[in-house]
Amino acid sequence: MSLCTYCRLAIRQAARHPQARPCAAAALSTKASPHDMLSEPTWSVRSLRGPSTPSPEQQPITPPQLHHLLRLAALPQPASADEEAAMITTLQNQLQFVRAVQRVDTAGVEPLSAIRDETDEAVRANTVGLEDLREVLNREARVGHYKRPRRVKEKVEAEAEQWDALSTASRKAGKYFVVESRTKENGGS
16 A cells, blocks of 8 residues: 555654654554554644634734724624624634644645646546547538538437336326316315
């Protein structure tokens, strides 16, 4: 079993700083398998959110700043002081999370250009070539002076086209279902 580049990088970083991640360092023993290393989380969202009160290096968000941000985002202003306090707390938690993500060491990590497999083998598998289209191109006819390709229409006889949709109808009128409705005179609503 081989590890991806990002897992190898995370393991190397954990090995360089064992005091920062005690569970990752414990998982790096020579007899540990990748499954053992990845089975225990080394962080949690709660640890990224941090304390509910801002630390001294962080400036607390003031109500005027909150009102200004809400105005810039075209969002409604808080209706009460409790709602305002809840919004400030939520915003501080979100900023704490962003700061924790920004502290991640990304040195040596290539930027993600797309969320897909970009290996040479995957690119070859996903590339459409002339041989892949040969069957479709053979079903075209050249028409007119400029020999423009036109798709030859084929009659497809499918079992679904033979199905009689009206076979279960209790009453029919030609090729339509008949649905009886009650009128007010007949006791209907």
